[in-house]
Amino acid sequence: MESLKSDISAKIAGRQVSDAQVSGKLRQFANAWRQRHASSGGSLDAQLDYSSPAPASQRFSIRGLNMRTLQSGDKETLTLSIGGAGQPLRSVSVDPELSEEAIIQRFEHALSPANIGVSKGDAGALVFSVPETSWPATRDTFAIKGDGIRFPTGQLNRVRTEAVPAAVEPDAWQAQDVQALRQTLQQVIQALDRIKQSREVVSRALAEAASRVDRARPMDDAAGAATLAQGFASAADQPGYQIFSSTVAALLGISRDRVLSLLALGPR
Structure with missing residues (x-):
């Protein structure tokens, strides 16, 4: 999304960005958006609201x-x-x-x-x-x-x-002329803001899950769990819709009861 925003901005400014490059990135994001439900494990709805374990x-x-x-x-x-x-x-x-x-x-x-x-x-x-x-x-x-x-x-x-209309509608984005590019750029910026808000919600869910794991694991496993959770949280902070949707999918079904049940299977 950030790369798409940069290319559209450059194209509007008259810099050397090909039509094919912009169109390709528009198609790439549209395809990723169409896979939203599968990529997020059904936990991310059309308004980019995260819901787990309840389905989108x-x-x-x-x-x-x-x-x-x-x-x-x-x-x-x-x-x-x-x-x-x-x-x-x-x-x-x-x-x-x-x-x-x-x-x-x-x-x-x-x-x-x-x-x-x-x-x-x-x-x-x-x-x-x-x-x-x-x-x-x-x-x-x-x-x-x-x-x-x-x-x-x-x-x-x-x-x-x-x-209720989706928060992001990439199939309607156009790039045939400068006016269309300006409208698309505005929609891309709005989509980026919405994705950022959703990523913050997912990051909080990650932090809460990491805290539950840290409290439930035996003392000698706490450091490793914290390191794993921190690495997962760092990945979630990376820009890009695809990374974001993959992180959301990983959170699907995480709950206190499930975490505790899994930990109970380990060695005492």
Whole structure:
């Protein structure tokens, strides 16, 4: 990413950087981004938020499900279907007199068995989250039936799910002219800032894991564990998305209970 930023900056400034060099690095990063889920062991979502041991999630909204519509009009029972035929239906009783927190709790209670989380987003929208691996099926099967107030009565109707945009969208980056290069450079800089923030989160997770290992190991192994953890942390500080995603993958599943269980297998 730093190399891509430097090449684009040089190209805009009129220095000798070939179109093929810039285009090649754009493709290289786009390919790395498409491998994000596999490279990070499913622990890095599209917003570059690190999550472990819980899997990375996809957040989305549904048109018509926001606090403005849910806190106006009459009471209504919404029937939700996720996953298509054969899956249990979920019911939510919408009462305009409820607080925002109570409305969110009702949706959470109904959808948690389907492994879908609910929170409040910008402008009062309900924001749902589902594991990335479940997103295609959720997106293609989410249907709602109402009482004719907010949603039509009768048959279940497929709703339009709108995914929260990814923090980085390299497939949209262009380099055909100076204007496109300037826009791409701005997006690259923003992506670098976001990656830096995520790397800091991962580094803290590494430090916490190293501390757990240090406390749990026998005294004669503590120095070696600290050296290993320090080397791992140093690797995480190196620039570059690929190193970052590989480090995130290494953290997948690290928890206090797992560390202690593994240490218990060693010699006493």
